[in-house]
Amino acid sequence: MSKIDKRNKLSKEPFDYEITKKGTVVIYYKGKQIKIIKDREAECLIKRIKEVEDNITAVQLLLAKITGNFKRGNEKFRKNKRK
Template sequence: MKSIDKRNKLKEEAFSYRVSKDNRVFISWHGKQVMILKGKESEKFLSKVSKANTIEAQLIMAKITGNFKRGNEKTSKISKK
């Protein structure tokens, strides 16, 4: 695990999830929803997370969400000309 999380970002617990009545899984990053899983994907996710500890669960959610950040989250600076 040490080689995967070199900056200790998984300990921050940035990801969270909640399950709806119809077994849809809503994955959030810092409180903002980034992905919805349903059907077989949600069942597979829930079985993996139920067996994982906190850091492993964070890694599972990070891998599932993939590269949802593209670098455009920051506000751009307006340059004076």
């Protein structure tokens, strides 16, 4: 895992997940909801999470991969929005 997480960000456990009664998976990043996974994709993710449940870094890596490249570092927070 050291080759994948070179900056050791996954050890801080930024991702969290919740499995709902309907079988959907809600993924959070630093407490904010970022993605909802449903149907077959959710079933596969739940199965994969249960396989590596003991390894926290592996779970974090699964959640990071499923969310995709949502945070690239080039997001800008504007103080003055266009009107």
